[in-house]
Amino acid sequence: MVRGKAQMRRIENATSRQVTFSKRRNGLLKKAFELSVLCDAQVALIVFSPRGKLCEFASSSMEETIERYRNQVKEVQTENSATVEDVQNLRQEAEIMGNKIKVLELSKRKLLGEGLGSSTIEELQELEHQLERSLCIIRARKMHDYSEQIEELRAKEKLLASQNAMLNGKCLVQTKETTDERRANFQTLNFGESSDVDTGLFIGLPVKKNQTR
Structure with missing residues (x-):
């Protein structure tokens, strides 16, 4: 049961x-x-x-x-x-970061020329100074980049000039060797043709081949 x-x-x-x-x-x-x-x-x-x-x-x-x-x-x-304290601290930090993000977003909009209607004269002047400082930094950076590019181009120019001089030297050497070789060949040909001439010594009047005796 x-x-x-x-x-x-x-x-x-x-x-x-x-x-x-x-x-x-x-x-x-x-x-x-x-x-x-x-x-x-x-x-x-x-x-x-x-x-x-x-x-x-x-x-x-x-x-x-x-x-x-x-x-x-x-x-x-x-x-x-x-753990509770950590959570509270994290919440406070998150709130602080959220406020900072809002301030940065508002500042970004003002830098882009948006939302300026509620700005005071002092805020507009500070914004103007900020833009001028940013513009100076941008120009300085641009000039720095230009200077680096110019230096790189000069270095490339020197390298190309050195390579050109080296190639010219090689070309002159090859041209001289070709000229000497042609001159030697020409002299050899002339010497071979002159060896067929009779160089025997003969005393007397020259004999004409067609003269009858």
Whole structure:
């Protein structure tokens, strides 16, 4: 037979309430003991009966367990309070940053020439000075960039001039070598043609080939 599920409410009958308390208390103490043995846990159990009678169980010293519990609670409270303070500080910082962003956005609009209707003379003068300072900085930066570009172009010009001079020197050397080679070939050809002439020594009148004897 399946036992019915007990309703979670106060038992009105005093005798039944006392019997149920005794049974469940013993079961609770047994479970606490089993938990401490099986899991090597530090367990402390304190129960007061309806009549004020104390029932307790501790796997070690009850005082040490209670002191450990108090220290743990203090640490948790300290961490929670620190967390709350951190959250508050973050909210304040976020609010401050939001205000700064609004001010910067308003200043940006004014620099772009928007929303100037509510500005005072002093604010407009300060805005004018700010724009003049910005313009001076921009011009200085532009001149600096121009100077760097000019220096780079001059360095490239020197490099190209050096390479051009080197190429001209190589060209002159090759031209001279080609000229010398052609001159040597020409002299060789002339020498070969002159070697076919009769250079024998002959004393007397020249003899004509067509003269009849």
